[in-house]
Amino acid sequence: MEHQRWRPTVNERDFIERALQSDLRVDGRRPFDFRRLKILFGREDGSAEVQLGETRVMGYVTAQLVQPYKDRPNEGTLAIFTEFSPMADPAFEPGRPGESAIELGRVIDRGLRESRAVDMESLCVVAGRHVWSVRVDLHILDNGGNLIDTANIAALAALSTFRRPECTVGGDDGQQVTVHDPEVRDPIPLTIHHLPIAVTFAYFGEGNIMVIDPTYKEEAVMGGRMTATINSNGDVCAIQKAGGEGVMSSVIMQCLRIASVKAADITSKIKNEVTSYTSAKALQKVKRLPASVLKKDSVPVVAMKGSADGALETQSTKASSEVQQISKGDEDHQNIKRNSSLTVDRTSKHKQTSKFIGGPSNWDPYSKGVSLSSLRISQLPEPPPTVKDNKQEDVEPMLTECNPEVQSESRLTAGGSDETQAVSPKSLKDAVKPKHKRKKKQHNKS
Amino acid sequence: MESRKPPPSALVDNHVVPGDIVLDLTEMINQTIKLGAGLRQDCDTIQATSAGKLRLSKPSKYWIESSQKRYIPSVEDTVLGVVVDTKPDNFLVDIKGPNLAFLPVLAFEGGTRRNIPKFEIGTLIYARVVKANSIMNPELSCMDATGKAAEFGQLKDGYMFETSTGLSRMLLSSPTCPVLEALGKKLSFEIAVGLNGRVWVNAPSPSNVIVVSNAIIKSESLSGIGQRSMVESLLERLS
Numbered sequence: 001m002e003h004q005r006w007r008p009t010v011n012e013r014d015f016i017e018r019a020l021q022s023d024l025r026v027d028g029r030r031p032f033d034f035r036r037l038k039i040l041f042g043r044e045d046g047s048a049e050v051q052l053g054e055t056r057v058m059g060y061v062t063a064q065l066v067q068p069y070k071d072r073p074n075e076g077t078l079a080i081f082t083e084f085s086p087m088a089d090p091a092f093e094p095g096r097p098g099e100s101a102i103e104l105g106r107v108i109d110r111g112l113r114e115s116r117a118v119d120m121e122s123l124c125v126v127a128g129r130h131v132w133s134v135r136v137d138l139h140i141l142d143n144g145g146n147l148i149d150t151a152n153i154a155a156l157a158a159l160s161t162f163r164r165p166e167c168t169v170g171g172d173d174g175q176q177v178t179v180h181d182p183e184v185r186d187p188i189p190l191t192i193h194h195l196p197i198a199v200t201f202a203y204f205g206e207g208n209i210m211v212i213d214p215t216y217k218e219e220a221v222m223g224g225r226m227t228a229t230i231n232s233n234g235d236v237c238a239i240q241k242a243g244g245e246g247v248m249s250s251v252i253m254q255c256l257r258i259a260s261v262k263a264a265d266i267t268s269k270i271k272n273e274v275t276s277y278t279s280a281k282a283l284q285k286v287k288r289l290p291a292s293v294l295k296k297d298s299v300p301v302v303a304m305k306g307s308a309d310g311a312l313e314t315q316s317t318k319a320s321s322e323v324q325q326i327s328k329g330d331e332d333h334q335n336i337k338r339n340s341s342l343t344v345d346r347t348s349k350h351k352q353t354s355k356f357i358g359g360p361s362n363w364d365p366y367s368k369g370v371s372l373s374s375l376r377i378s379q380l381p382e383p384p385p386t387v388k389d390n391k392q393e394d395v396e397p398m399l400t401e402c403n404p405e406v407q408s409e410s411r412l413t414a415g416g417s418d419e420t421q422a423v424s425p426k427s428l429k430d431a432v433k434p435k436h437k438r439k440k441k442q443h444n445k446s
Numbered sequence: 447m448e449s450r451k452p453p454p455s456a457l458v459d460n461h462v463v464p465g466d467i468v469l470d471l472t473e474m475i476n477q478t479i480k481l482g483a484g485l486r487q488d489c490d491t492i493q494a495t496s497a498g499k500l501r502l503s504k505p506s507k508y509w510i511e512s513s514q515k516r517y518i519p520s521v522e523d524t525v526l527g528v529v530v531d532t533k534p535d536n537f538l539v540d541i542k543g544p545n546l547a548f549l550p551v552l553a554f555e556g557g558t559r560r561n562i563p564k565f566e567i568g569t570l571i572y573a574r575v576v577k578a579n580s581i582m583n584p585e586l587s588c589m590d591a592t593g594k595a596a597e598f599g600q601l602k603d604g605y606m607f608e609t610s611t612g613l614s615r616m617l618l619s620s621p622t623c624p625v626l627e628a629l630g631k632k633l634s635f636e637i638a639v640g641l642n643g644r645v646w647v648n649a650p651s652p653s654n655v656i657v658v659s660n661a662i663i664k665s666e667s668l669s670g671i672g673q674r675s676m677v678e679s680l681l682e683r684l685s
Contacts, residue, residue, distance in 0.1 A: 007567075008568070009528050009568045009569070009570045009602065009606055010566065010568040010569055010570070011602070011603060011605060011606050011646070012605060012606055013568070014606040015603070015604065015652065015655065016605075016651055019652040019653075019655075019656065021654060022653075024652055024653055024656055025656075026605065026607075026656055026659070027656075027660065028656055028657075028660050037530070269547055302507060397538050
């Protein structure tokens with residue numbers, strides 16, 4: 001049985017046109033309202049599913065290294081592929097792409113490529129040899145009308161979250177390309193200069209009535225259609241007006257004004273969704289940090305970390321390691337307040353010195369799977385000796401410049417405190433000593 | 447599963463999924479049962495082949511009611527069909543089923559060869575299924591069993607929208623569905639519901655048609671109280 005595009009009944013056709021005469025649309029919208037836009041992101045970077053009312057489109061971005069075109073040796077490539085599944089609409093035939101599939105692909109391709117929205121030159125690795133070829137796959141999951149706009153948003157959302165693996169050029173001849181694993185080096189986002197948003201208008205009744213974002217039924221009834229691709233700055237990137245009723249140039253100008261307003265709305269919506277997704281993604285990475293730090297540190301530090309968590313999470317990993325170093329001083333105080341005996345104090349001193357080289361030890365791969373709560377419980381008593389040993393082992397190979405200084409100082413002060421205890425209660429040395437040293441001395445006396 | 451239950455099946459009015467054993471025939475000797483949609487005999491058991499609620503019409507008719515977008519025709523259902531083609535003897539009508547339905551040109555009240563109605567393609571028709579089996583195209587009629595027109599026939603003006611079969615069954619249930627009752631208190635409108643998941647609404651002003659149709663579409667997943675409050679808030683926003 002051949003499947004044609006669904007045709008509306010006489011009743012629907014008449015009613016839709018009659019309602020539009022009085023600025024009413026069958027789904028209760030006003031003529032220049034978009035349907036509800038929902039953007040979802042997949043687990044992997046570079047995949048997005050966009051819902052516009054009942055229309056659903058999934059975008060998926062991939063990249064691979066290829067040889068560039070001869071005429072553009074230092075530019076990457078961007079290609080759009082569309083997949084119209086018969087599940088979305090029985091009118092779509094499996095296999096051969098239909099007329100609408102080709103039109104949709106070309107309109108989106110034109111909007112993205114001609115406006116140079118994606119920076120192509122940054123996709124070049126070795127000029128004339130290796131460039132990144134970015135491929136955008138658009139899968140139509142459900143056809144509820146206005147596929148072009150939905151697919152365009154899906155493509156933009158997927159491109160904005162896409163990360164390509166970092167690669168470096170090296171080797172003997174300087175032509176060897178090494179692609180780094182995403183686990184080793186953080187993948188790089190694409191450079192996107194602006195977001196060209198497609199806004200589709202449908203014309204009814206000799207071009208007098210126009211609506212934005214037509215539904216499936218309205219598309220079946222409409223006399224003509226125009227898609228304007230425009231960015232939030234108001235630059236027109238592409239216009240598609242294929243057949244149908246003729247439209248006055250003044251109407252087109254009016255359409256472009258409306259489109260630029262809508263484009264700004266949609267751009268901010270996409271950007272919000274993308275930033276919330278990327279920050280959630282970054283948060284997932286940072287969450288590992290407290291667990292790995294816990295294993296290495298002594299008890300008071302656990303408490304510190306717990307309270308500082310909230311602040312740490314929002315920052316990047318680099319920033320958090322800085323914060324950790326800054327907070328060292330406070331930890332110092334706490335350690336000494338709690339531990340009354342001098343020997344214990346000394347061990348904690350060692351721990352601190354070891355922590356100064358803490359940068360790399362944050363990313364201890366062996367402590368990833370340890371849960372935070374279990375660590376808290378197990379480490380509440382005095383730090384086990386094994387942990388201490390690890391510390392000292394760590395210290396030896398990775399000594400930084402400040403490290404020996406601090407260590408020697410700690411030995412010196414430890415010895416010095418014994419002396420002062422024996423000779424006299426007060427000396428010039430005491431006055432120079434930092435505050436916590438004095439406190440410690442008081443403990444010794446009592 | 448629960449094959450030791452005596453008839454009628456304990457699953458009546460409960461949800462079943464494909465593969466559930468609904469009845470055990472070994473315990474029902476000398477009984478006749480009639481099976482409807484979604485049930486199948488497998489040796490000595492009756493199994494469900496679709497998901498939905500098991501229904502029993504006393505004394506012995508079993509079928510499964512489910513909500514879906516496609517419609518499986520069954521006899522005596524009232525449906526809304528769209529004329530797709532006209533042939534000398536039949537109108538070909540789309541009723542959302544697996545096959546197009548035939549509507550004989552004589553199946554109208556007082557229909558003779560002389561006065562064949564003229565339906566253009568795309569006409570909406572309210573009709574009754576009179577023949578339905580899996581190997582033939584279903585047959586419709588625009589007369590009730592006594593040969594009267596009885597509201598069947600072409601529907602003029604108004605707006606038609608598609609729903610699931612579950613929603614259209616809910617709209618036809620008695621007592622009157624809450625959403626229709628709440629709407630009917632405030633607005634006047636005409637409605638025709640086909641069991642194949644098509645609803646036609648007509649009212650004097652287009653805005654009322656739009657309100658009613660959107661309220662019905664939204665009511666699909668709402669409870670009775672939810673439907674009433676939804677309709678009230680919708681009408682408040684308009685006035």
